Amino acid sequence: MNTAPAPKAPTLPDAQTVTQVTHWTDWLFSFRVTRPKSLRFRSGEFVMIGLMGDNGRPLLRAYSIASPSWDDELEFYSIKVQDGPLTSRLQHIKAGDEIILRPKPVGTLVHDALLPGKRLYLFATGTGIAPFASLIRDPETYEKFDEVILAHTCRTVAELEYGRVLVESLPDDPLIGEFIDGKLRYYPTTTREDSPKMGRVTDKLRSGELFDDLGVPPISVDVDRAMVCGSMGLNKDIKEILEGFGLREGANSDPAHYVVEKAFVG
Numbered sequence: 001m002n003t004a005p006a007p008k009a010p011t012l013p014d015a016q017t018v019t020q021v022t023h024w025t026d027w028l029f030s031f032r033v034t035r036p037k038s039l040r041f042r043s044g045e046f047v048m049i050g051l052m053g054d055n056g057r058p059l060l061r062a063y064s065i066a067s068p069s070w071d072d073e074l075e076f077y078s079i080k081v082q083d084g085p086l087t088s089r090l091q092h093i094k095a096g097d098e099i100i101l102r103p104k105p106v107g108t109l110v111h112d113a114l115l116p117g118k119r120l121y122l123f124a125t126g127t128g129i130a131p132f133a134s135l136i137r138d139p140e141t142y143e144k145f146d147e148v149i150l151a152h153t154c155r156t157v158a159e160l161e162y163g164r165v166l167v168e169s170l171p172d173d174p175l176i177g178e179f180i181d182g183k184l185r186y187y188p189t190t191t192r193e194d195s196p197k198m199g200r201v202t203d204k205l206r207s208g209e210l211f212d213d214l215g216v217p218p219i220s221v222d223v224d225r226a227m228v229c230g231s232m233g234l235n236k237d238i239k240e241i242l243e244g245f246g247l248r249e250g251a252n253s254d255p256a257h258y259v260v261e262k263a264f265v266g
Ligand code: A2P
Pocket: 125, 126, 153, 154, 155, 156, 190, 191, 192, 200, 201, 202, 231, 232, 233, 234, 235, 237
């Protein structure tokens, strides 16, 4: 009888273990993985994650980290593209599986890229909410701003669910609840299914409806700052709107009034 231990499956380079997977719709899911001990990141940044490809080479895509920087684990939020090279496979991961994570966080949706202000707007479409899921759980966001407005536009109500569940859970969260203290406001809209607020956030900004709904003055360079993460169309349109209000785009090396990142397809 052969008593030698079974050979261990080779561990992937930069492997992390999946701890939890939640399927929100047939085309959206979130998952949590172990966090490399050495990984430091700023809430809002992204990393490259993926799986080993059939050719033995890592297949990696940029994913915003959706968990805050104080969390022991890392969370990601992804679409499932049925013929997408990575997400067609990634959507099947289960707790205990391994993924590859390159521990080199980067990105512009960070507090360091914004000048001080009073009100922070977070504009997202679709999975572009991921970096903001991190930032709205970061105490620094509430230390730096008196009011935080998360505006999320999706096609359907089901696509809003990940953000809605998160936002509703935060006031009672033992770690972050006290920092939020009523400062976080949520402005969800849908464009292709009935919901209490329908239409693109860009149209709500242009018409002023968003300001009326929230009871805030129009955007002003003196007090308002913004972060934008969505489709190329959203990013371009919001840039134009924000610049129309006199805001200037910032970067890590040159902080200003707003910052933009495209939502990664994954
Ligand atoms: P719409 O249904 O009017 O295109 P997608 O699934 O295509 O990435 O879009 C996600 C959400 O972002 C949809 O609700 C979509 O609205 C909205 N959207 C797409 N482009 C823009 C844009 N340029 N400005 C504002 N919202 C947009």
